[in-house]
Amino acid sequence: MKVLVTGGTGYIGAHVTRGLAESGHDPVILDDLRASKRERAEGFVLEAVALEDTEGLFDVFARHRPDAVIHLAGSISVGESVRNPELYWQNNLGGGASLLLACARYPVQAFLFSSTAAVYGDTTVSPIPETAPMQPTAPYGSSKLAFERLLHGSAKSLGMRSAALRYFNAAGANPQWMVGEEHEPEEHLIPRVIGSVLENRALQVYGNDYPTGDGTCERDYIHVTDLASAHVAVIEADELESGRSFNVGTGHGTSVTQVIDAIGKRLEREPIVEVSARRPGDPASLVADPTALKSNLGWRPEHSSIEEIVDSAVQWDLVRRERAA
Numbered sequence: 001m002k003v004l005v006t007g008g009t010g011y012i013g014a015h016v017t018r019g020l021a022e023s024g025h026d027p028v029i030l031d032d033l034r035a036s037k038r039e040r041a042e043g044f045v046l047e048a049v050a051l052e053d054t055e056g057l058f059d060v061f062a063r064h065r066p067d068a069v070i071h072l073a074g075s076i077s078v079g080e081s082v083r084n085p086e087l088y089w090q091n092n093l094g095g096g097a098s099l100l101l102a103c104a105r106y107p108v109q110a111f112l113f114s115s116t117a118a119v120y121g122d123t124t125v126s127p128i129p130e131t132a133p134m135q136p137t138a139p140y141g142s143s144k145l146a147f148e149r150l151l152h153g154s155a156k157s158l159g160m161r162s163a164a165l166r167y168f169n170a171a172g173a174n175p176q177w178m179v180g181e182e183h184e185p186e187e188h189l190i191p192r193v194i195g196s197v198l199e200n201r202a203l204q205v206y207g208n209d210y211p212t213g214d215g216t217c218e219r220d221y222i223h224v225t226d227l228a229s230a231h232v233a234v235i236e237a238d239e240l241e242s243g244r245s246f247n248v249g250t251g252h253g254t255s256v257t258q259v260i261d262a263i264g265k266r267l268e269r270e271p272i273v274e275v276s277a278r279r280p281g282d283p284a285s286l287v288a289d290p291t292a293l294k295s296n297l298g299w300r301p302e303h304s305s306i307e308e309i310v311d312s313a314v315q316w317d318l319v320r321r322e323r324a325a
Ligand SMILES: NC(=O)c1ccc[n+]([C@@H]2O[C@H](COP(=O)([O-])OP(=O)(O)OC[C@H]3O[C@@H](n4cnc5c(N)ncnc54)[C@H](O)[C@@H]3O)[C@@H](O)[C@H]2O)c1
Pocket: 006, 007, 008, 009, 010, 011, 012, 013, 030, 031, 032, 033, 034, 035, 036, 049, 050, 051, 052, 071, 072, 073, 074, 075, 076, 091, 095, 114, 115, 116, 117, 166, 167, 168, 169, 170, 171, 183
């Protein structure tokens, strides 16, 4: 299947692109490289076009005639979305709408969207099923939820199958592909802890008085290789009912302290930790109920123990530092 992967040079997109190719599909990357590097498309066709360039999208669709679209491109920071909400409406909703215009002109069979656990907002439900109330607390989550609705609402008239995957915390790197996290600025816990340990800097932990096992926040970490395999499974599932949104997580929470301990153990160094006040809007626990994805697709996370995630993230970080030196 020819699959257009928007955001295919980004962290998750680079894994999805390689996962598709390994499964015998033919991915074409669409990414304007605003948050990634051209090298990450090596070995693949790259169309460096922005989502908002609708005419440019028409041209890409006319030349490649994709069978399916996997839409990962977007703006990804919760904090930035609070400071600059317009960017999130423009990129995550407007950019997605532009892509749907291209699908209206050049029909595709399936459209798979990268959504997020942030659509649930500050929930007390744990683990979180897809039926939990959706009350996003920041424009990032609202823009993702708005596009999920636009996509599912328009899929039937566009004659395509739609699905959204709500990722929990994507983490790790595939050891063969070595295209791990390189966000700028990096806001995700695992690369931040690795950086602070390798550079002998103190790491801020925001609050240790949450109602969790050790008082620090719990999140559901999913290895990016497992995320990639979930995308391949959805794209291949012709019989899957259209308009479904699925959680992608493990169903298990790992606390900030457990992540820090695992990284200290892997690097054989003692992390320096400073506890500061809670950050507003950080829920105590965000853990997926992934039953729907498992039962509908037979998908299972195979690489998502915290040890495997941390080991692969450390390998990637060391490679990245060596390349930059
Ligand atoms: N990383 C996570 O833990 C996580 C969790 C939940 C959801 N997501 C979603 O997954 C997707 C990918 O996340 P990521 O961590 O790989 O981010 P990333 O920033 O590494 O990748 C996003 C890619 O999209 C491209 N892009 C952004 N806007 C574009 C536009 N208008 N036109 C063309 N290209 C554009 C960027 O250049 C980048 O390569 C995002 O939609 C994000 O919201 C990520």
